[in-house]
Structures are given as structure tokens and as C-alpha cells.
Amino acid sequence: MTGLSQHTGKHPFVRKIESIALFALTEDERAALHALPMQVSQFEPYQDIVREGDRPARCFALLEGIACTYKTTQGGKRQVMAYHVAGDIPDIQSLHLKVLDISIATINPCKVGFVQHDAVRALLRAFPRLGDALWRTTLIDAAMVREWMLNTGRRDAYARMAHLFCELVTRFGVVGLAPDRSCEMPMIQPELADALGITPVHVNRTIRELKEAGLITLRSRRLIVHDWEGLKAAAEFDPAYLHLTDPDEI
Amino acid sequence: MTGLSQHTGKHPFVRKIESIALFALTEDERAALHALPMQVSQFEPYQDIVREGDRPARCFALLEGIACTYKTTQGGKRQVMAYHVAGDIPDIQSLHLKVLDISIATINPCKVGFVQHDAVRALLRAFPRLGDALWRTTLIDAAMVREWMLNTGRRDAYARMAHLFCELVTRFGVVGLAPDRSCEMPMIQPELADALGITPVHVNRTIRELKEAGLITLRSRRLIVHDWEGLKAAAEFDPAYLHLTDPDEI
């Protein structure tokens, strides 16, 4: 089912909104979403799509690739707060918050669709239920950051790493990028370090521990989970915070 | 101005919505907010108002006191993600997310006003702009969690502590609880530890360092900032993430 929708010409963000809305979209709503004027552009890896301090007049949907939301300290230390996959609309908050408090960067080559705020506002005026659905996506994003916060604040590097892998495999699975719990892992180790709040060296040692425990293998950008239950246990992973309709749908 | 509004009979959450909305409320909107049927109840310190896993049919506004949002690991470790003051509506997310991913507890005696979801939904249907304002509050809450995440992930205990004090003094100031940058600090040290992702013992040592640096004093539940610029510098504190209309309004 997940796989199919990728070949029906549906915009990935429409699929995402459908999966997140607590109601079935009408034909009109679906048509209006597809009719949104969208300027598509391609980004190289490690490019900022938007930057902290920006005052954007548009937001964007990620159509292909993996991106991340991050913030930096004045000293240049970087903390990644979320990863994004096809269908996500990571900066929808800019609709209501003038100044961005975050930056969003690509991890690998990404296709991005920009939509003017005015067009979104007009859409939401015409179809208020879509506003509820979008509000809901921002609430889910917030719930994911809170789980990450619990992670960095109160779990050690081993559990944090396991947790991140659990989330990635689950979320990649939803969009068809992780059949049988293995997936491409475009993030390099220093990037994982920024997501976990540790150093690249310690990422390396922690991955080794996860390998030695027989939970995963990770080679040439490919993550394979050998012991899903074991990995979940090490991470204390409970997918409830992702608010998926079917958490085990992989 | 801030002080005055406390004596005009306005519900604190109406003041908050007014300060956060990007437009001026009409008389009708204000009246509808005040007319919301609200069940007021009083909570002792250290009580949960709502708990992770709940499926509430109502949300609440904090009318008096200080509360906190937190999550726990299976091992019982606790991470506080946000503090709340009078006017905040910390679980408004429950309007769109059936199952709560967080718990919210009181820090000191709190007065709380519960409102049924149905009443809120009716209100938002009648006054869609209020929905935008509430959406905006949830986005600001999310921005605050992200700043905390940067804190715990990428700053040491000293800067984290300073940052927390900066945020508290600023936010307490907005609601009239911190004239001249000093305020009651009802959180005890183990609680601060849960907010910072460190241990109570280390909280103690870190506070001592802040005192020795001449930045603050903290005695018998009272925080006094002696060197605001110094404290901000130690914390790299930039109030932009709070999205206040006037960040220096104290």
C-alpha cells in the first residue's frame, strides 16, 4: 500500500496529510492540495534549505531525499532535532511564526516543493479541516522533538543510538524506504553525533557496541536490523510518540 | 501594563492569547473566550494534572501557580521539557492528538481551569482566527522545547543552568512575577536537575559556580539576578525563541 502510492502520481505530502488527518479527505480537498502552485527545486547534500533568522514568505514540502532540522550554539556546536522524509513539511510553522528559530538542511540530494504562504492560507480558508490536519502534523513534530529531548537528557549514548535507529527504520518504513527493517542511512557519523548530542568518535564506539551486541550491521551507508526486539528493548522504543495509524505497518 | 491586567478580571489565558495573536481580538472574540465554560480546581504541589497515556476529553488553562511538562524513561528517570505559568494552556495539543505523550505536574499550589474539547471546537468553528492564535501558541511551545534541546545536547551544565534562569526570569517577568529580574523559584534542586538532564548534586555545584561568578543569588526559594548581561552571556541567551512581542518588557 505504501509502495503503491509512490506510483500513483500523488504528491508525497498529500499522502502524508491523508495518513495524518483524523478524517478521510474529500475529492475537493484532495484536488485543492494537488492544485497548490508549487515551485520545485533540487538541492545538493549539505545545503541549507532555510536558515535560522529567515522570514520566509513560503514554506516547503520535502518531495525526495532526507533533510534535518537543526540549531547551533554561538560556538558553532550543532544539534539536530529531527529528520525529515518525503511528504514532510518541516517549516509549516513559518505560516504563523514570522522568524524561523531553526535551520533545515539536506542530508542527501533532495527535491523540494515551495508553496507561497498566501496560497496555503487561501487553501486553509477554503478547507478549514485541512488546517486542523496541518496543525496536527506540527503537534506530532513537537511530540517527536520531546521524545528526542528525553533521549538526550536521560538516556546514555547506547540507548540513544538504538532509539534513533528504531525511529529511522520505523519512519523510513512508512514511506517505503525500509522494507524488512533495513534502509539506506545517508547520515555520516559526525551527523549522527549532532543528532545525539555526542562526539563523532563516541558515535563510532557506540555503533561498534550495537554491532557487537548483534543488534545491527551498518556498512557503506546501509543499516540492517538483525534483532528488532533487542534493538527496541535497548532503546526503550515505544512508537506511540510518532502517532502513526499503524506503528507496525512495515 | 502586565501588572494591571491581573486586576481587570481578565482570565490569564485571554491575556496570553491576546499577547500571542498576530491581530487584535474583537469584542466578540474576547467575550466568547471569557464565556467558555470552565471547571476550576485547585492542585497541591507535586500532583499530576494529566498523565502520559491519558486520552483527555478536555484541556486546561493554568490560572495560578507553576507547572511543568515532563516525560519519564522506563527506568523512572524524569526529563522536564517546559515550565508553565499563569495563562498557559499546556495540553491544548490534546485537541488533535488523542493520546497524551507527556505528563504535566504542578510545582507549587496551582489553580487550573478545565474546558471540554467540544466547547473549544465550537469556539474555533465560530471564530477561526482564535484557532490560528492557538496554533501559534503550540508552535511557540515547540520552539521553546527545541531551544531546551539545544541546551541539553550541546551546552555544559553551567551554560544550561544560566539559560534556564534567563528563560524563567524573562517569562516570569512577562506575567508580573519577576519585577527587577528577581523572582520566586519554587523548583527545588532535584527538580532543576530533571529540567537540565543532570543530577541534583551537580545542580548544587553548578549553582554555586554561578553564585561565585557573581551572576546570581539563590536562597530560600528566591532567585536574584545580579548581572543580567553576564548571565545572558554565560547562557548565550537570545530570547527570540520565546517569540515575545517585547522581549525586554520587564
Place this chain on the structure above:
DNA sequence: CGTCAGCTTGAGGGACGTCAAGATGTGTGG
């Protein structure tokens, strides 16, 4: 004036950071 919650401090340990060197892998040009 005793009791108890909360604060303070010391000593020792462990998780993670830092620095630095080498190994492995991957892409490119010849």
C-alpha cells in the same frame, strides 16, 4: 528543640570528550 526536607560537600568512579594517528573506502583521471 527535635525532626525532616532540602542543601552542601568530599572522595572516587565511569561515561564521554579530545587529540592524534592510521586504516578503509570511494571517486576520479590516466
Place this chain on the structure above:
DNA sequence: CCACACATCTTGACGTCCCTCAAGCTGACG
């Protein structure tokens, strides 16, 4: 198909921040 360059990974040695355990101390309150 090889040679080379460069990115990324890997490992070791050592340092530090923060944790743990445990003992006093202080202050509020009955």
C-alpha cells in the same frame, strides 16, 4: 585497471565533566 586523493571510519591514550555514594549541614516548622 591502476594510482592517487580525499572523505570517512576506526582505534588508542589520556583528560574532564558529571555521576554515585555517603556524610554532614541548615533552616523551616510544629
